[in-house]
Every structure is written in C-alpha cells, then in structure tokens.
Amino acid sequence: MLNLAAVSAGYGGFQALFEVSLEVKAGESVAVIGPNGAGKTTLLRVISKLIDARSGEISMEGRPLENVPSYEVIGYGIAHVPENRRLFAKLSVEDNLRMGAFIPAARAKYAERLEFVYSLFPRMRERRHQIAGTLSGGEQQMCAIGRALMSGPKLLLLDEPSAGLAPVVVQSIFELVRRICKEGYTVLIVEQNIRQVLKVVHRAYLLETGRIRLSGTSAELLDSDLIKKAYLGL
Amino acid sequence: MEFFDIFLLEAVINGLLLGGVLALLALGLNLIFGVIDVVWICYAELVMIGMYAVYYTHNVFGWPLWLAMLVAILSVAALGAVLHQFVIRPVLAAEPINQLLVTGGVLFFLQAAATLVFGVEFRNIGVSLPALQFGGMYLSFARLIAFLVALGGMVGVYLFLTRTYVGTAIRAISQDRAIMPLMGVNANRIFVITSALGGGLAGLAACLLVLQYDIHPAIGLTFGPITFIIVVLGGLGNMLGGFIAAFIFAQFISVGGYVLHIEWGYVLAFLFFIAMMFWRPQGILGGK
Ligand SMILES: Nc1ncnc2c1ncn2[C@@H]1O[C@H](COP(=O)(O)OP(=O)(O)OP(=O)(O)O)[C@@H](O)[C@H]1O
Ligand SMILES: [Mg+2]
Numbered sequence: 001m002l003n004l005a006a007v008s009a010g011y012g013g014f015q016a017l018f019e020v021s022l023e024v025k026a027g028e029s030v031a032v033i034g035p036n037g038a039g040k041t042t043l044l045r046v047i048s049k050l051i052d053a054r055s056g057e058i059s060m061e062g063r064p065l066e067n068v069p070s071y072e073v074i075g076y077g078i079a080h081v082p083e084n085r086r087l088f089a090k091l092s093v094e095d096n097l098r099m100g101a102f103i104p105a106a107r108a109k110y111a112e113r114l115e116f117v118y119s120l121f122p123r124m125r126e127r128r129h130q131i132a133g134t135l136s137g138g139e140q141q142m143c144a145i146g147r148a149l150m151s152g153p154k155l156l157l158l159d160e161p162s163a164g165l166a167p168v169v170v171q172s173i174f175e176l177v178r179r180i181c182k183e184g185y186t187v188l189i190v191e192q193n194i195r196q197v198l199k200v201v202h203r204a205y206l207l208e209t210g211r212i213r214l215s216g217t218s219a220e221l222l223d224s225d226l227i228k229k230a231y232l233g234l
Numbered sequence: 235m236e237f238f239d240i241f242l243l244e245a246v247i248n249g250l251l252l253g254g255v256l257a258l259l260a261l262g263l264n265l266i267f268g269v270i271d272v273v274w275i276c277y278a279e280l281v282m283i284g285m286y287a288v289y290y291t292h293n294v295f296g297w298p299l300w301l302a303m304l305v306a307i308l309s310v311a312a313l314g315a316v317l318h319q320f321v322i323r324p325v326l327a328a329e330p331i332n333q334l335l336v337t338g339g340v341l342f343f344l345q346a347a348a349t350l351v352f353g354v355e356f357r358n359i360g361v362s363l364p365a366l367q368f369g370g371m372y373l374s375f376a377r378l379i380a381f382l383v384a385l386g387g388m389v390g391v392y393l394f395l396t397r398t399y400v401g402t403a404i405r406a407i408s409q410d411r412a413i414m415p416l417m418g419v420n421a422n423r424i425f426v427i428t429s430a431l432g433g434g435l436a437g438l439a440a441c442l443l444v445l446q447y448d449i450h451p452a453i454g455l456t457f458g459p460i461t462f463i464i465v466v467l468g469g470l471g472n473m474l475g476g477f478i479a480a481f482i483f484a485q486f487i488s489v490g491g492y493v494l495h496i497e498w499g500y501v502l503a504f505l506f507f508i509a510m511m512f513w514r515p516q517g518i519l520g521g522k
Contacts, residue, residue: 048416070415080416088406098402103418107399151418 001026001186002047002078002155007056009046016042018210019056024155029177029187031197031218033231034207040190041083043207044157047188048080049073060155074103079153083160085144089133093124093143096132100150109152117146120179138169145176149185156180158189162196174200194231198222241492244371249488250481251374254381255442257480259461261388261473262435268471269408269428272322272333276341278458280317280433282348284310284440285449289357299361307437314433315426322429323422341454348451356448363445380442387438388477391431404428408471463507469517479518483507 006019016039024030032040045051047058049070058065060076068076079100088096097117101110118125121142127135132143141161148156161177162170170193178200181187191197198204198218206214206227214226221227263277274280284306292302321340325333363375395401403419404427414421439457447453464483468475483503491499510518 050412050415069420071418071420074416074418082413082416086410086413088409090409091402091406095402095405098399099406099417099419102399102403106418147417 001028001061002188003057003059004047005057007043007046007058008054009042009051010054011042011051015054016210017046017053020207020210020212021056022205022212022215024186024188026154026186027184028203029181029189029201031201031204032188032190032207033192033194033197033204033221034213035192035231037209038207039210040207041159042210044080044082044159044188044190047073047157048078074151074153075105077152077154078157079148079151079155080157081144081148081159081161084163085140087132087135087140087143087147089131091132092129093132093135094128096143096147097124097128097150100147103151106151110150113150113152117149120149120176120183121146137165138172141165141173142176145180149180153185155186155188158187160190160192162191162193170196194227240370242489244373245489245492246485247371247373248377249485251377251381252488253481253484254384255439256457256460256464256484257477258384258387258435258439258442259457260464260468260476260480261391262432262439263461263465264468264471264473264476265391265404265428265435266432267465268473269404270318270322270326270425271408272326272330273337273462273470274317274432275334275337275458275462276317276344276454277432277436278454278456278461279341279344279348280310280313280436281440281443281457282449282451282454283313283344284437285444285447285453286348286352286357287437288441288444289359289449293357293359299359303441306440307434310437310440311430311434314436315430317433318426318429323425341458345451345454352451354451356450358448359444361445374446376445380445383438383442387435391435394431400424400427404431460503463504467507467510467517469520472517472519475517475519482518 002024004020004022006021007017008015008019009017020043032043034040042051046053049065049068060078063076065073065076088099097114101107101113123139124142124146127139132140135143145161158177161173165173174196177187177189189197189201198221201218203217204215204221205212206221214221214224259277263274267273287306287309288302291297291305292299317340321336325336366373366375366378395405403424407414407421407424411421460483464479465476467483468477468479486503486506487499490502
C-alpha cells in the first residue's frame with residue numbers, strides 16, 4: 001500500500017532521514033520505533049508532504065506522491081494524527097471531527113462516519129459540545145484519532161499516540177489501536193513505548209539517527225539482542 | 235422635561251441604529267485580523283469603492299438599485315480577494331509593522347485613485363427614504379433599514395462560520411495553520427475566501443451607507459478610524475467584543491452628541507477609547 005524507497009529528508013542544513021526504505025502492506029499494522037530525535041516524526045511528515053523529501057520515492061497504492069501538494073495527500077487515503085494531537089483547542093469536539101471530514105469526498109459520508117467514530121469512542125459522543133482544549137489527555141487523543149478517521153482513510157499514520165498519558169490511559173490507547181487495526185484500517189504507528197507497541201503491531205522498523213537499523217516481525221524484534229539490551233533494559 | 239426625555243430616547247435609538255452598521259464594519263475587520271493576523275488599515279476605503287460602485291452602476295449606467303448593490307458587494311468581495319492574493323500574501327511572514335505599512339499604502343493608493351477616476355465632487359445616489367414618525371420621535375428609515383440589514387448580515391456570517399465546512403475551517407485556521415493540510419485544507423484558499431468575505435461585508439456596508447451619506451474619495455476617513463478603534467476596544471480579533479464595542483461607541487457619539495453638541499459626541503467617544511486603553515488595553519473581552 002505505502003512504499004518508501006531510499007527517502008532522505010531534513011531541515012535546512014540538517015539531514016534527519018538517510019535513505020529510509022519501508023513498506024506497509026494493506027491490512028497490516030506497522031510500527032516505527034526509536035529514541036528521541038531519531039527522525040520518526042520527520043518520517044511521517046515526509047509521507048504527508050508537510051516537508052519535501054530531498055531524494056527517494058514515496059508512493060501510495062502505486063501512485064507516486066511526488067508533486068502532490070500536502071493538502072491533497074489525504075485524498076490518497078492517508079490520514080495523519082500528528083505529534084501532540086494538535087486539536088483545534090478552541091473548537092468543540094464535533095467541530096474538530098467536522099474538520100476531519102473537510103474533503104468533498106468525506107463530506108457526503110459525514111453523518112455515517114460520525115456515528116462510527118462515536119460508536120468507537122462513546123466518550124466523544126458525551127463530550128461532543130465540549131471545547132477540545134478542555135478534554136483530558138486521553139480524550140484528546142481519541143478526538144484526534146476520530147478526526148483522522150472522519151476522512152475515511154485507508155492508511156492511518158499515528159505519531160506517538162501514547163506520549164504524555166498516564167500508564168492506564170496508555171494501556172487503553174494501545175487497546176484502541178488494536179481495535180482500529182481489526183476494523184480493517186492499515187496503520188503506521190510511531191512509538192517510543194516499544195514494549196507496548198510491539199504487542200499490537202505485526203511488524204516494526206527500528207529507526208536510529210535517521211537510519212533504519214533493524215526490521216522484522218514484532219516477535220523477531222522482541223527477540224533481538226539489540227532491542228533487548230538497548231531498549232528493553234533486559 | 236417630558237419633551238427632553240423623548241429626544242434623549244431618540245438619540246439612544248439613533249445610536250442603536252448607528253451601532254448596527256459600525257458592528258458590521260468591525261466584524262469584517264475582525265474577521266480578517268482574527269483569521270489572517272493582518273489588520274487591513276484600508277478597510278474603509280473598500281467601503282468607499284463600494285459606494286462608488288453603487289453610484290456608477292445605478293446613477294450612471296442606470297441599473298436598478300438592487301442590481302447595483304449586488305454588483306457593488308461582489309466587486310468589493312473580489313477586490314478583497316485580489317488584495318489578499320497580491321498585497322497581503324507576499325508579506326504574510328513579514329513583521330506586523332510592515333504589514334500595517336503596506337495596507338496603509340493601499341489606503342492612500344485607493345484614495346488617490348478614486349480622486350483621479352471619480353473626481354473630488356460629492357456624489358449622491360439621490361434616493362431619499364422617508365423619515366418615520368413614531369410616538370413623537372422622528373427616525374430615519376434609511377438608518378432603520380441599515381440596522382436591520384447589518385444585523386441580518388452578521389447573523390448570516392455567524393451561520394456561515396458555524397454551520398459550513400469552509401466556515402469551520404476559517405475558525406480552525408487561526409488556531410493551527412500548520413496542520414491544515416492534514417485536514418485536506420489549502421490554507422491559501424481559505425485566506426482568499428476569508429478576504430472575499432471581509433470585502434463582501436465592506437460592500438454590504440457601502441450599500442447601507444450610500445443611502446445616508448454623500449460619496450467622496452475621502453469618505454473612508456469618516457468610518458475607518460472609528461472602525462479600527464471599535465475593533466481595538468472590543469479586543470483585536472474578538473468578534474463578539476467588536477459587536478459590543480460598536481454599540482457602546484455609537485451611544486457615546488449619539489447620546490453625547492445630543493446632550494452636548496454633535497462634535498462633542500466624537501470627542502467623548504475618543505476620550506472613552508483612550509481611557510479604556512489605560513484601563514483595559516486588551517479590549518473589553520480580550521484580544522486573541
Ligand atoms: N523544524 C525543524 N527544524 C530543524 N530541525 C528539526 C525540526 N524538526 C525536527 N528537527 C530535528 O530533526 C531530528 C529528528 O526529529 P524528529 O522530530 O523527527 O524526531 P522524533 O524521532 O520524532 O523524536 P521524538 O521521539 O522526540 O518525537 C531531530 O534532531 C530534530 O532536532
Ligand atoms: Mg516525534
């Protein structure tokens with residue numbers, strides 16, 4: 001579904017990604033794990049065209065994303081839940097969800113998808129008139145994921161959905177990611193919470209200082225000495 | 235004494251009617267600032283262009299007044315979009331002071347261009363609406379219409395901003411412009427639409443003011459400073475604040491003008507503004 005071939009990217013004179021190649025197949029859930037500053041967020045930004053790749057190729061379902069402006073990427077079926085959720089803090093929950101359905105193709109299905117999001121997150125239905133900035137951290141993450149689902153994406157990009165949340169909430173967020181995968185969405189998730197995320201996804205890539213260091217199934221990664229030593233403290 | 239009260243009441247009502255049109259002007263300016271973060275110092279000059287548009291299409295070309303007004307609204311809306319695309323967009327990342335100077339330049343450009351094209355003579359569309367007599371008071375029908383249409387326009391903007399996708403995007407973009415592409419929103423398109431809407435409101439105000447005032451190239455100076463002050467008084471970018479401030483300001487002008495002298499109304503209003511800037515510089519309801 002999503003293909004990255006030798007993608008490099010950076011900011012000004014700083015290179016953040018070095019020839020990253022990665023693939024996500026339809027129906028799969030894939031994680032990119034790695035420490036702070038590894039370039040995980042940059043990777044998702046490059047896919048969404050928020051920043052341009054310096055070299056390499058990105059394609060979605062065989063269609064290259066080169067020359068596609070950032071605001072048209074969502075039309076390819078890619079929805080991005082950004083780092084730190086980035087809700088419209090002064091708008092209500094429902095207005096945030098409405099923004100997720102902004103593209104014309106999504107507007108026609110607004111009512112149906114809103115119902116789906118509310119069934120997935122009953123809490124959001126209760127809070128639909130609440131100002132998004134006053135939601136709890138976990139609720140904000142639900143709202144941000146719900147907003148992304150409103151466009152009816154094929155591929156969901158999640159940037160550290162567990163960041164900054166209390167341990168019990170983290171648990172429920174990963175449970176949620178698991179459900180979203182079950183619903184048939186293809187998911188590419190970026191995480192530092194390695195132990196937890198590897199329980200949820202099929203495969204994972206380890207990104208370190210902008211380079212893919214390791215990749216494999218979740219079981220393989222959990223078993224690798226590198227991950228055990230450097231990231232799981234075993 | 236009873237007589238006195240009736241005239242005072244008349245002044246209060248006139249202030250209310252004036253407040254409606256000022257609120258409409260303030261809404262347009264607030265909308266642009268709230269969303270794009272640039273103050274169109276030249277806003278009242280767009281109103282002036284709109285007034286000339288009504289005059290030329292109606293009095294020179296002989297089109298019916300409703301059509302002339304529709305054309306005026308659409309032309310000023312288009313002018314707003316052009317202003318954004320060619321003047322504001324290149325300075326979006328510049329210092330606020332530079333943005334202010336650029337729109338200030340547009341103000342003088344439009345004034346000078348209007349003088350060149352339309353001449354300095356005062357023009358009047360020659361439509362005079364009757365005065366309404368009501369319980370011993372005389373009220374201007376033109377003002378009443380202006381008040382009602384201005385309220386209607388503001389309700390329309392409110393519904394547009396709260397009930398439509400584009401309206402929601404206009405409210406969202408001022409909070410987080412950087413992630414708008416993730417929603418599939420082309421930020422520049424939203425800015426152009428907002429500018430056209432702000433222009434359209436100036437055009438609507440022009441249609442209402444042309445019924446009450448003569449048209450000349452410097453007519454913008456009559457409303458521009460007041461509009462700007464009202465917007466600051468309400469809290470820059472705060473639409474509700476601007477609405478309230480417009481009515482307070484209009485009462486100072488109208489009632490102050492009645493109790494003392496017409497010129498005193500403005501003096502009091504501006505004094506009130508200066509006092510408020512010491513006491514609440516962020517505006518009545520706070521800016522954004
Ligand atoms: N806007 C920017 N300008 C300059 N450098 C940046 C910018 N954004 C990120 N970087 C740099 O790029 C590198 C990768 O950053 P990125 O945000 O992709 O890391 P990350 O893996 O998401 O980290 P974290 O887990 O802390 O979110 C870092 O060294 C960071 O300092
Ligand atoms: Mg990050």
